[in-house]
Amino acid sequence: MGDYFHSVVLEEDLCMGCTNCIKKCPTDAIRVQGGKARIMKERCIDCGECVRNCPYKAKVAMTDPLEKMADFRYTIALPAPTLYLQYDISKFGRDKILTALKMIGFDYVYEVARGAEIVTKASNMYLRNHDEPRPMISSACPAIVRLIQVRFPNLLSQIMPVKSPMEVAALNARREFCERNPEASPEDIGVFFISPCAAKMTSVKNPIEVENSGVDGVFSIKSVFFKLLKQMGKIKNAENILQAGFGGVRWATIGGEAKGIESDNILYVDGIQNVIRIFEQLEDDKLKDVDFIEAAACPGGCLGGPLTVENMYVAKTRNFRLKFVLPKMLNEVTETELDKTAFDRYPEHIDVSTLDSDLSVALQKLNKMDELCSMLPALDCGACGAPSCRALSEDIVRGKAKLTDCVFVLKEKVRNLAKEMIELENMLPPTLDNKSSGKAKGDF
């Protein structure tokens, strides 16, 4: 594996070296060293928890600058369903948002919500044709897929092998655009995803289920929010370019995907820690009767993503209201749309927790870790820069830290040293020591 790109990065100048982020990281991937919270690349799953929790906004999710559109002759926007929920839906309907996207320079707009409807159909077909394993887990959230790769290798075979709505949308958007504009050659077209999430950026640069992503760039919802708002004020008659119904649009919120699955036994779970608890049950062979699990790293689902503008509860209410005004689907999914929606390749185990490749050595290191851990105060204070005493002892056996990184151990050592110095100070060599010669003069 070459140098793995991460969209979540540290703005060094802004980082105060506090320990808020290390405590929230679900994969123990951050250490404060030299006063800065550094990310361990191999462990990071780009879930965005640190972006959400940093009080100094020093953890950021990198996305592409809008100027990247200029690199292509034609541009296509792929708005995530979450984009629609950023605006007051009674004033700024979906047709206006899509029209505004064209006004800011996109030649064509393809709703990722339509991609989602195609994925729903493909997933239902997969479940019908395969009796096991169960439950299958949605592959839509890239942070979740990576969490499985890093922490739950036993569940890899349960990942639904259908590409994400973003990739499916990119495929179909490019095809449709070329059909309508025969003069355009595929390499002249730039496909841009409008994203609520950091992990999508990572999955475009380091694709999981495809060799090369169909997406050429990722813009954050934040970066287009005001630009679109400005344009929407000018719209008199919005273009009718809607492709998706509520079945696709509701993917913005947790449960939106699972509710489209033809089963009465679905489970949906949001928030990375909650997902971990469910996956731990799955690993123990529980929840066998569940057919499908939708898991989202962000609280509330995509609408809780770190690159959104609107409060997720407000966005959720808007999603709920849409249920009453939108038909479930505008057009049936066709065979052409379903083409190439299956995984091109399968995600593999990424081992980051093994102490040593030799089991004997690993056992020794584990014993050493336990021994070190018992010498630490068990306060998990984070002052050493590791999230817990256990994590520090692991860093020590891996040769990346030392016991005196613990301020309590260090203080104890200093104290002992001071005590010893006082004791030594009281001792004098016999040539200078008057007191010690209590013996009779002349005797040795």
Added chain:
Amino acid sequence: MSDNVVKLHYDIDAEDFTTAGEASSGVKKTLTRLGVNPEVIKRVSIAMYEAEINAVIHANGGVADVEITPERVTVVISDRGPGIPNVDKAMTPGWSTASNTVRELGFGAGMGLPNMKRYTDEMYVESEVGVGTKVTLIVNIVS
């Protein structure tokens, strides 16, 4: 104690379904750290979970002792419960003495011991009525 043996000890709390499974989940985490094959980890944790639940349901809790060597994982779960009068019968899939209360909680399907056998390489049940039961589960790491 030899350096490349890891020993773990857990107390299994009585009649507490919310903490049941904590020992097996702790063992699972340890084995992951050791880089043990995920399939082996799965077998150990499922078999151990079944034994743990049995100790909770039937025997008012007990203790779990786990020994990990480069060759195998050995889990010994002992209790001071009522004992199993007929071990052979108890090994029959579907055979259960669990109370209705326990069954309502989704346990007691009579698959505990058969599942332990299925997921382990070796399994020993020593039981004496009125004294207690000791279940030994062995899963080989290098087969």
